[in-house]
Amino acid sequence: MFTRSRCSLRVAIPVRPNLDPLVIWDSGSDPIPIDAVPPSTSRDPHGDPRNDPEARRQKAAFLFEGELIDVCDAAACTAAAG
Secondary structure: OEEEOOOOEEOOOOOOOOOOOOOOOEEOOOOOOOOOOOOOOOOOOOHHHOOHHHHHHHHHHHHHHOOOOOOOOOEEEEEOOO
């Protein structure tokens, strides 16, 4: 099953053997600067998915069961800004 997210990446579920999955979680941070400059805000979004219950459920399923589960209902994964 292929889905399209807001950032135009295609996500394949289930994970194919011997390949590493990539799931992008969006918490509304500023876009990544193109030039070598620091972000325009001081907010660090890295902890946002770590604090999201659905992201934690997804990580646990992958780490303990070897499954990549779709906790975002085939939509873009979003986490609340913390």
